[in-house]
Amino acid sequence: MADIKYYDVILRPVITEKSMNMMSDKKYTFYVHPEATKIQVKEAVEKMFNGTKVSSVNTMNIDGKKRRRGMTVGRTAKSKKAIVQLTADSADIEIFEGL
Secondary structure (H helix, E strand, O other), rough: OOOOOOHHHEEEEEEEEHHHHHHHHHHEEEOOOOOOHHHHHHHHHHHHOOOEEEEEEEEOOOOOOOEEOOOEEOOOOEEEEEEEEOOOOOOOOHHHHHO
């Protein structure tokens, strides 16, 4: 396992209709480093966003999709997604406020 720093764990937020609806329950979705663990994701969210307290983290591995270009067959890159549940007394994450 690679030595991953907390600022390398979270790659970008997931902005979909489903993830926006989950924000009302204080659940936020991020694409994370493929080798990151749940503990590393929890520490990264608490360090990067001030005032947040994480109660649980759910992760899922997403396989790459098959793509064709003529006779050539390949796959897109695989990724990892994390859904972070914040506690009730936690502050909201500011990057999602304007969406």
